[in-house]
Structures are given as C-alpha cells and as structure tokens.
Amino acid sequence: MRRDEPAWVRWALILFAWVFCGLFLVLPLAAVFGEALRDGWQAYLASVTEPDALAALRLTALTAAVVLPLNLAFGLAAAWCLGKFRFRGRALLTTLIDLPFAVSPITAGLIFVLLFGLHGWLGPWLAEREWRVIFALPGIWLASLFVTCPFVAREVIPLMQEQGCDEELAALTLGANGWQTFWRVTWPNVRWAVLYGAILSNARCMGEFGAVSVVSGHIRGLTNTLPLHVEILYNEYQFSAAFAVASLLSLLALLTLLLKKLLEWRLTRQRQGEPA
C-alpha cells in the first residue's frame, strides 16, 4: 500500500505501456505477417521456396555456421582470461571487446572494404592471387564476425567473475588437469550464459544488414543473405515476396525472444540456487 500509486495512475501507466509498445512493437510485427500473407498461402510458399530465396537462406545458414563457432571460442577464451584473472590493462581490454557495438554497421562494412577492397591496403596483393574477400563470402563472414564478436564474451565475463576461482582451485587440488577443470567444473557453471550469448549472436548474425550490405555486392544466388534478399525484393516492388522472406526472419526473431526468455529464467534460478 505504502509504495503504490493510486489505482487510476497504475492503470493509466499499464494502459500507456501497452499502447506505446503495441504501436511501436506489435503493429510492425503484425504488419510483416499481414503483408506476407496478403496474396494468400500459395504466393507465400512460392516466394519462400523460390531458388534465389533458398540460396539466400543457405548462405545465411552457412554464415551462421562459420561465425558461431568462432564467436564461442573467442568468447570463452576472453571470458577465461578476463573473468578469472586480474592483470594490468584488464579494464581496457574489456572495453575493447565492446568496441564493435559502438561502430555503426555501415562503418563496420567500410573498414573491411578499406582493408581488402580493390583499392584497400591488401587489395592489390589479394588481386594478384585472385583471392576475393570483398563481394565474396569471406567479406560477409568477416563483417558478421565483427558485429557479433562481443555477444558471448560480455555474457560470460561477468558470470565467471562473480563465480570466482574457488571451484576451479578445488578441482586442481583434487588432481584435475586444466581441461578437466574447465569441462567438468567451469563449463557446467557457465553453459547457460554461453548459450544465451550464442543465441543473441546468432540472431544478430542472421539478421545483420548494414555491414553485410556494404561488403556483399548483392550478387543474387551467390552473395545474397536473407536480409539482403528482402531489400532487393522490396526495391523491385515485389512487396508480398519481400514480406514473405521477412516473415521467416521475424519467426527467427520470435524464436530468439522465446529462447532468451527461457534462458533468463534459468539463469536467474541458477543464480538464486547457488551456495551463498
């Protein structure tokens, strides 16, 4: 009673929250599915099974398959040294890991063009060997890696820091080696946070538009990811088809939100259930 507003204020605020979020969050989502199904199920299915769409889907999946393992490896390595040890420059390194979040996606693409493009630092050297990075798959992977590299690390670092090293040291006194300690003791403690970071990183990777747009060259069937395919269809006034493909990405987003929520619930429980 003492810390509550009058009922009418309460209800007004709840109503406001729903209207505001409805207007800015629910309606756009509804619009995607509404527009996607405007021409009926048949047209919808045709748009998402068309060869270019399938090629884009394959490329997006391939990109995720390349990016995710690297992000996991980097995230765990960074979390181990930053979460379990104190050393000079630790704060600086932590900030550095978050740096890609401060860089605009277009700039993230641009820097790789400046490095690997025909007129870039390494451009001529690559051209001599007929290795293509920009307007080819490696460029897409690099740009995706750049924009997603902080996700796993920033979830796991604070958790490892909070958990300290006592359990690991206990394992060492019991005769475990480094790998045994990591897999049997550390990993079970952080796996849900790792998964959480992986899901966020995956959503960003599959949905990345700006950075990939700069380096991809939009070659249909070859360097087009799903978001780029949506753009091309939209710019060609194939609205239903664009929204049909967009609806796939929206489903991915909804799945991401669901998994994220479940994991948050799990992580809170883990945090509350742990020994004091």
Next chain:
Amino acid sequence: MSLAVSHLSKTFGPHRAVDDVSLRVGDGELVALLGPSGCGKTTLLRMIAGLEEPDPHPAASLRFDDREVAGEAVGRREVGFVFQHYALFRQLTVFENVAFGLRVKPWRERPPRAEIRERVLELLRLVQLEGFEQRLPGQLSGGQRQRVALARALAVRPRVLLLDEPFGALDAKVRADLRRWLRRLHDELHVTSLFVTHDQEEALEVADRVVVMQRGRVEQDGSPDEVFHHPANAFVTDFLGQVNLFHGRVQDGQAVFGPLAVDSPPAAEGQAARLLVRPHELEIHPARVGRPGLAATVARLQLAGPLAKVELRGDGPDEIVVSLSHEQVATLGLRVGDAVTVGLKGHRVYVDDYSI
C-alpha cells in the same frame, strides 16, 4: 605423513603476508593455525596446498615426510583442501562432488566405477550424509555442505588434510557440533591435518597442537594447555580469551600496579610492565572485610550462563571483568553499586617492550 614447513615467506606488493615461518605437523596430528584475520594463516595454508607460490628463498622448503614438494603442481601434492566457503561444484550432485577426485585420475590409476561408487558411499556414511547423493549443493544447509567438502577432500586419500576456516561461515550451534564431530572423525582416520581458524575456543577444543600467528609470524607453538596457561607473550594471552589488562612499572624488583605488587621477571628499574589476568583468576571480597587489593564498585552483574560475570569499575579506564560461580555470587550477596576489593589468584606479568 608428516609435514614440515621451513622459512616460508609471501609478499603481496608492499605487504608481507607470511614472514619466514617454520612449523611441523607430525604424522596423524591435528594442528590449528590460530590468529586474527589478516595474520597470514590462510596464505600459509594456501602455500602448503600449492595455491600460492612462496617467495623464493634459499632456505625455503616444504616437505611431506622426506619429499620436497615446493616445486610440485597443485594436483600432484595429494593434499585435501577444504575451502572456507566450501567451493563445492554447484552444478554437480553431492555424489559427483565426492567422486570428482577419483574420476579425474588418469585412466591407469582410476579405480573402476563400482569401486568409486563404493568409496563415495562409504565416505558419505562417514560424514553422515547417506541418502543425500543426488542433491545439489544449493539444496543443502551450511553444515551439510561443509561435510560434503570434507568428504570430497578425503576421497582421494590425501597425505595431508588442510582446512581453511572450516566452520567460519556457520552459526554458533552448528559450529560447536561440527567441531566435536571433526575431532572424533580425526581420531578415527588419523590423517595429518592442519586447520586455520580465528576462533580460539575452536582451536583449543579441537587441536592436538595450536600455532598462534600474528602479522605473518608464529608467536607460539604448543599444546592447547600450554598456550592457554603459559602464553609466550602478551599477544597470545590477549588473543586466547578474555583478559584484564593493568599497566604499571617495575620498582625494587617487583612489578607494581597501583595497590597490587607482584614478582617481576628480571627487568630494569622503572620499566613499564603489564599485568594480564583472566576473569577466572580474580577474586572478589566485600570492601568491609578490608583485604588488600584493588578498590572497585560493581557496575553490572551478568547472571545468564554457566558462570556469573561481574563487571567492576575501578580507577582505570577499562572495566574489570571477573567470572565467579553462581554460588560465590550468592554467598557474597553482590549487588550493583557494592564497594569491593579485587585480589589476584593467578596472573602473568610482561615487561618486554612489546607493543600493540
């Protein structure tokens, strides 16, 4: 297995946490490292376990029987370490926690599954946690977690058992039960053990021998009886239980504290002396009897507990605490405000230039 530490030091930046410490724990002995927080006892324990690297020093050595282990990795030393906050593997069940040390052995040395199971169940029986195998650490009480930590450390049959404030995080009742239990367990297993504590009662009750530390140095090493009744210096006296302190000077070969004069250890005339008297070493007489002693008035009577505690106000700034049996209080008919004289039954005098 005996444990011998010689000339170990550890420096953190400008702070000398452990300063040239040597000590021995005999085979099957249970020794307490006692001292205030920050005295270096935990750091010493961690160095023995290999969790902390000692400062390099030519005479520094760490031996288990005749084997030098100072260079050995943590996992090779075969020590059991019980952490202050247990450090149980929170994602593993009680069974898996205890089995851990056996499961991570190289496969040549690893016992077969059935044997691991048997050993874990036997240990859980020993620490009275039968039926808890499938629980997670988060579902146990503090005392239960402590016993799992102990079982886990014992599972690998350690040559030396090290315990860091094993009862520090528990409440008073559980502490008392657990330390009696630890003593019984040690009598059964006879594993060479060293435990760290800041609780003098705990050290005196459980240990065969007590090593008192302060500021990284060993102040005294002796049986509980020795350190309590014959403390080596004022610090040990003060740390091992409540004590009344009187300041005085040496005059004519006697240490004089107001109206009290006692024999002084050899010292220069006029040197500062201090008198330390435990509450049970004082006696109280009504002032009207006219016995020699310190004049004081009764400030407070604390009658709860096995002994009565009488707080007296004398000339000095501190209150004088005397413990008496309830019968004595009744016989004397003490009331708050009564004038009394205080006499000595026992005492210790220090004239060293030791400073606090």
Next chain:
Amino acid sequence: MSRQPRTRQLPGFGLTLGSTLLYLSLLVLLPLAALAAKAASLGWRDFLAAAAEPRVLAAYRLTFGAALAAAGVNAVCGTLVAWALARYRFAGRALLDALIDLPFALPTAVSGIALTALYAPNGWLGQQLAPLGVRVAYTPLGVVVALIFIGLPFVVRTLQPAIEELPAEVEEAAAMLGATRWQTLRRVILPAVLPAVLTGFALSFARALGEYGSVVFISGNLPLRTEIASLLILTKLEQYDYAGATAIATTMLAASFVLLLLINGLQAWAVRRGGGEQR
C-alpha cells in the same frame, strides 16, 4: 583475505589472453586502423572538404536531430514503460516484457520495411494520419519513428533493474515522514534512477547515430532532406568515393567514441551514487 590478486595457479592465462588479443587485433583493431590511416592520408583540407560539404552537413543535422528526438521520446516513454513493467503485475506482463527486446532480435531490414508498410500514405497507420495532415513515411518524422523503435529496449532494459533495485525502505521512510506519493516520486525516486535514465538515453542515442537498416526504407533518402549519414557513406562508397566515405565514417565514429566514454562515465557515476546512498 580474498583481496589477494586472482591466482596464477589456475592454468590457461597465457593461452587465452594471447588468443584474445590476437583475435581482437586482427578482427577489430587492424580494420579500424585501416580507417584511421585512410582518414589521416587525406590531409586536413580534403578531409574537411569531404566531411563538411552541404549534403553531408544536412545528413549530420538529420542524423543527430532525429537521434536526439528519438532518444528523448524513449527516455520519457521508456521510463514509463519500465516503471509499469518493474512495479506492477498485470495480465500479459511477461509477454510485454519479452516483446521489449523485439528491436534487438528483429533484423533491421525487416523492421525497416514493416515500419514503412505501416506509415506509408496507403499503409495501416498512414491512412489514419493522412487526413490529419501528418505524413510520416519519407519525411524526417519517419526517421524519428524508426529510431524510436530501435532505441526503446536500451532505455527500458537499463531502467528496469534500477527501478527493481530501489530499496523499499527508502520509499517507506519518505511516506512515514509525511511525503505524498508525488513528493516521494520527485524527491526520492527520480534522483535515484536519474543516472539510469541518462545512461538509457545515451545508449539509445548512440545506437540511433549509426542505425541504417530500419531507417533507409522509411526515410525516402532524398539528398539534403531525408538522407542519413550512414546511407551517405554507403552512397559515396558505391560511387568509389572512398575519401568521402572515410571522412564521414571517421566523424561519426569519433562521435560514437565520445558517447561511449560518456556512457562509461555515467555508469560509473550511477554505481558510485548507488553505493553512496545505500551505506
């Protein structure tokens, strides 16, 4: 006794630190260095000419103006939403709470075309607004709408924990001292959550500065009118005007870094204040 430095007895420090540094250097630092080097090679005159031509200046104005407006709207509305989510239990709360992260999860291109479809003159919302004389799509207002969408979670997610962690005792104490609910809100709660509001505002602003995908569809991209800085970088790049692209990108990146420092400072301030008030 736990103030000791983290132990070196734990293995793997050298390996993980080495690989982290190597990976970051190759993926993040080297490419950013390429940008810096390119910018430095331009010389002051060329840099200024490229970074300050009228079309570019118009793009900065729009980008910063719209980002500021959107962050402002989010700071106010997001605070109210965060309050409702943190303090009240109501039907659909969990759903709403999950939905807040939609802009994080939804690919920006998808949100871009979805918002455009809604606010275009023939769209669901555009139709309602047209008779009122309000045009959203293909105007600066459209840019603001897209940036509100993209920035909302930053404010709500920063504020929610701050509101949840407010100690109940403080409000109870204020009430017992005779403060009305409004006075408590203004004098006790608001100052306590202010750092979080400012942090959320700054995060939302920073994200809006660099946003591309959700804006390009709804803005219409008219040079000098509805063209944002990110798009202009891409346009210059497609015209092989690397110097122009680099100059704009460097300017925007510098603005982002300043904001990043500001946000770090704000968070440190929030922590200090929080700590200072508790004990």
